[in-house]
């Protein structure tokens with residue numbers, strides 16, 4: 001079992017990475033201190049893993065219950081948030097409780113946001129079961145729900161007490177969900193680790209064969225990068241924004257198509273291509289490196305294009321609602337090489353249009 005710390009003074013917490021952790025009484029024994037525990041999961045994930053956890057927590061003497069929700073980005077909204085709050089209120093849960101978010105990114109974001117709001121904040125733990133959640137969304141305390149006008153537009157920074165990653169969960173993941181997580185993995189390598197990028201170029205197949213060592217190495221690399229960035233800049237006033245590479249366009253695609261039509265990682269993949277092309281048009285990165293980025297995303301069978309059903313006007317509407325826009329000015333995370341990125345202001349509309357048009361032809 002590996003332990004990586006997110007260092008945030010009194011809000012510091014560990015990320016535990018290992019296999020079989022969900023039924024490991026030693027690693028989860030800190031839950032013995034909590035009398036009342038609510039596991040919140042989706043129907044699919046609960047079927048696979050909730051029994052193990054319920055049994056373990058009951059053995060610890062906890063009063064534990066399970067709330068199951070529908071899965072999918074289209075349910076990450078205030079309606080489902082209200083369902084969670086109602087469940088907690090009807091169960092008379094007080095501030096001494098703890099919530100476990102057992103599932104992918106949608107469950108993690110939604111449960112984190114509910115934990116932050118219920119009684120002005122109760123403890124929660126992230127138990128991510130998808131690759132995307134294990135390498136990214138469960139770490140760093142970004143919690144949110146979507147609004148029809150924009151992705152993750154209602155939310156707060158609220159850190160979990162621990163992130164517990166059981167790599168065995170990946171064995172039950174659909175290929176499409178797994179691939180979506182690979183987009184965030186590739187993102188990490190582009191923002192700060194050219195060696196990891198090269199490693200992915202030559203070892204991607206091992207990940208798709210579920211090679212345990214390759215998977216463990218990948219998850220660990222990503223968690224380390226994320227823990228470092230979050231520890232230095234919890235609330236994204238500076239370098240944490242690097243983690244948003246590809247997300248300005250990715251979120252616009254998700255919102256414009258309708259939540260859940262493309263998975264988050266799929267949209268981020270195309271978003272990375274637009275950002276890379278803009279960087280090339282600005283003379284920040286070479287054409288060769290952009291080609292390497294596109295071929296790695298293609299090799300992972302991720303989309304690299306902008307759907308023709310989304311007009312440029314529509315795309316721009318969502319792009320301008322991006323959370324990185326400050327004083328009305330768009331700020332984009334652009335790669336300056338494989339392994340480095342920077343935040344660039346004032347990119348003109350014609351340049352964005354040119355990059356988008358390029359992606360339509362891929």
Ligand SMILES: O=C(O)C(=O)C[C@@H](O)[C@H](O)[C@H](O)COP(=O)(O)O
Nearest residue numbers: 136140142151152240243244247323
């Ligand atoms: O943790 C972060 O910081 C990230 O930007 C990670 C992203 O991969 C993640 O999708 C995040 O939820 C996007 O945040 P948002 O602030 O753009 O909504």
Ligand SMILES: [Zn+2]
Nearest residue numbers: 136184264268
């Ligand atoms: Zn993301």
